Amino acid sequence: MFVELNDANFEAMVAGTASGVLICYKKRCPHCMNMEKVLEKFAAKNADVKLFKLDSEENPKALAAFDSERAPTILVIKSGAVAARKAGLMNPKEMKAFFEAA
DSSP states (O other): OEEEEOTTTHHHHHHTOSEEEEEEEOTTOHHHHHHHHHHHHHHHHOTTOEEEEEETTTOHHHHHHTTOOSSSEEEEEETTEEEEEEESOOOHHHHHHHHHHO
8 A cells, every 4th residue: 555665766756746645654663553554544535645655764865855853754745745744643533634734
């Protein structure tokens, strides 16, 4: 369900996305795993939204470009650009409101 981004492909993937959500995560982060489940539920109800993930420990260039300092950080992508950024956990209702407000 998630497309994995890395330092080599993140710019092209984001630029080509009309509507998406990106999570900057760490592999052993329990909050990141919980947020991924929330995003999967969100995407199931919003078929036009693409899901992306970025391992923040293995991709320093992309992490710096997204100005992400903490995991999990959620970025809303609209029209090929980052429209909103938020660190931390959200429940499905909060995620929906965050996406719509971006």
